[in-house]
Each structure stands twice: as C-alpha cells, then as structure tokens.
C-alpha cells in the first residue's frame with residue numbers, strides 16, 4: 140500500500156487554532172490498522188492539550204480521541220480486526236497480555252504506554268508527515284483526521300448497526316462517566332451522589348447514577364445554563380456554588396444531612412477536587428476524581444478527612460476495558476438503556492472544528508460531533 144493523503148486538523152503549537160490541511164499518511168505497519176474516521180467528538184481533554192497545559196502535549200500533532208470509524212486496511216499480522224469492521228479507537232488500549240491487563244484490577248494497559256505518551260506509534264515513529272516532517276499522534280488515536288493509523292490493540296470492534304456519529308461519544312466522555320459510576324464507585328440503589336461539573340463527563344455521570352437508581356443526584360456547576368439538561372437526565376437537585384457565600388462542601392453536607400455517599404469531580408480543578416472529597420459523608424463517603432488537572436497541580440485536604448473514613452480515588456476511561464467491554468456499552472446503547480442525543484448539542488464539518496472549541500470554552504456546547 141502507498142502513502143495516502145488525508146485531510147486533518149493540525150495543532151501546530153499550543154494556543155493556536157487548528158489548521159485544516161492535507162497531510163501525508165504512511166500505510167499501517169505490523170500490528171497497525173488504517174481507519175477512516177466517520178465522526179469524532181471534541182472533548183475537554185483535546186482543549187487541555189491544545190492549551191499547552193498537558194505535560195505530555197507534543198506539537199505539531201493531530202488531536203482527537205473520541206471517534207468512530209471503519210477499517211480500511213490492515214498492517215502485517217493483524218488478525219482480530221478485518222477490513223470493513225466498525226471500530227471505536229481506544230486511548231486506553233487492551234493488549235490482554237501485560238501485567239496490568241492480566242491483573243484483573245485495572246483497565247490501564249501499559250503495552251504501548253511509553254510511545255503513546257510521546258505521540259509515537261509503538262515502533263517509535265509517526266505515520267503522519269507534512270513536507271516530509273513528522274506530525275505527532277495523540278493518545279494513540281488522532282481522530283481529527285479523516286484517515287488515521289491506530290494499533291490493533293487500540294481498537295474496539297463494535298456492532299455495525301450502531302450509528303458511528305453518535306457512538307463515537309462512547310470513545311471517551313460517555314463511557315468515562317458511566318464507567319466511573321458503575322465500575323469505579325459502584326453506586327448502588329438509593330445512594331446520594333454529587334456531580335461537580337456538567338460537561339459531557341458530568342452529564343454521563345448523572346445518567347450512570349440514574350441508571351444505578353441513586354436516590355438523590357446533586358448536580359453542581361457555575362454555569363446555570365447546564366442545569367436544564369442535568370435535570371432532564373436525572374439530577375434531582377442543581378446547585379450553583381456562586382449562589383452561596385460559604386464553601387460548597389458545607390452547603391452539600393447541610394442539604395444531605397451529613398454528606399453524600401459518592402462524589403465525582405468532572406472539571407479538572409484541584410480546589411473543586413477538595414470540595415468534592417469534603418462533601419462526602421464521614422465514615423464511608425467516596426470521591427472519584429475524573430477531571431484532569433494542569434501540569435504540576437496538586438490536591439490537598441486535611442489527612443483527618445481520610446482518617447475519618449472518606450475515600451479518594453480516580454478513574455480513567457471509567458475503568459472500562461476497551462476491547463472486551465466497550466462493545467457491550469455500544470450494545471446497551473442500541474438496546475435503549477441510555478441515550479446519546481442530549482449530549483450532541485452541535486454537529487459540524489472538520490473545517491469548522493475551531494468553532495467547536497470556542498463553543499466549549501464559552502460553555503455553550505456539551506459535545507460537538509465533527510462529521511467527515
């Protein structure tokens with residue numbers, strides 16, 4: 140197979156708008172797959188990396204990690220995926236063989252972690268080139284390109300009947316929220332839940348909590364424009380911290396007669412992470428950090444908060460193992476267990492992708508889905 144041209148949104152440097160241009164894409168090598176991306180969501184993590192706050196952010200790069208696509212060609216030795224398969228790229232791969240995959244305790248496969256974090260394919264090179272110079276991959280996925288090359292272990296094969304322009308959201312935001320509730324926190328019927336940040340992640344946490352039949356779901360955001368959708372998806376209470384002069388954890392402790400059973404931080408703000416921990420019930424409340432904080436930032440609380448029974452944990456991709464478990468989430472969507480339409484506030488072509496970032500920064504969108 141020859142090198143092909145692909146239309147992509149290139150991030151040339153931190154803080155710069157993405158540039159839509161044609162770049163060269165080398166064919167898939169051993170263990171790699173050429174995928175035609177049909178649609179991709181734009182997640183806050185893309186904006187985080189583009190801003191320059193991501194310690195692993197490398198430029199120039201092709202960002203994007205919430206995609207859905209169709210397999211176009213296979214590199215040598217690929218056996219688990221066939222041409223024509225519908226796939227969701229995975230920024231958390233699943234090799235099935237590393238210590239992490241075999242542990243049964245985590246979804247954080249480490250098979251290609253080192254190269255993926257450097258924007259490289261597992262052999263240490265890039266498939267994207269512009270004028271002969273490498274353009275880095277992003278999170279092993281680079282879905283802001285019509286064609287992309289992805290390791291076989293980073294692809295979940297899904298039911299072909301699933302609409303790729305919707306289930307692409309299961310490539311990050313929605314699965315992250317649903318998984319954090321069901322797999323990381325293990326929320327049970329009747330539990331009280333607080334959700335900090337009502338973007339794609341926080342709203343997916345609300346759906347997950349409603350599916351778990353949580354008794355009370357308290358949705359917290361400084362943008363009241365998010366409250367209507369939160370209620371529609373199952374929030375029982377909405378709270379704007381700016382309406383109160385005291386710390387938001389005190390407000391929630393009062394509202395709940397002692398604190399929540401589970402809280403979820405879906406923003407990436409270390410101060411809110413503290414509030415999320417401290418609004419948990421003494422003796423048993425658990426707080427799950429989902430938001431990604433900027434380079435060098437640290438969380439803090441008084442250790443006595445943990446001594447007295449609160450638990451702090453974190454969740455990446457909802458603790459979901461991509462190859463073995465994500466196809467099941469797609470099926471559950473097809474079976475009508477949860478919806479995706481409410482998340483998709485905007486759709487547009489790749490040429491308008493910078494508008495998608497503006498809408499996110501202005502708090503006007505939940506998810507924009509880019510259609511190629």
Ligand code: NAD
Nearest residue numbers: 183336337338339340360361405406407429430431455456
């Ligand atoms: P988003 O920007 O769409 O939503 C964030 C929300 O937080 C917005 O509604 C905003 O108004 C609200 N907010 C901001 N500051 C606040 C404050 N001080 N108090 C209350 N609300 C506040 O983002 P998103 O796409 O939903 O992503 C959320 C976070 O999750 C990001 O940090 C992202 O990088 C991270 N993320 C983590 C994972 C993971 O696997 N752990 C996966 C995807 C995204």
Ligand code: DAO
Nearest residue numbers: 184247248252311431455456
């Ligand atoms: O295994 O060390 C590792 C890194 C795993 C990456 C998990 C990323 C989760 C948070 C980033 C947000 C994803 C969009």
Ligand code: ZN
Nearest residue numbers: 182184311312
């Ligand atoms: Zn994401």
Ligand code: ZN
Nearest residue numbers: 234237240248
């Ligand atoms: Zn592995």
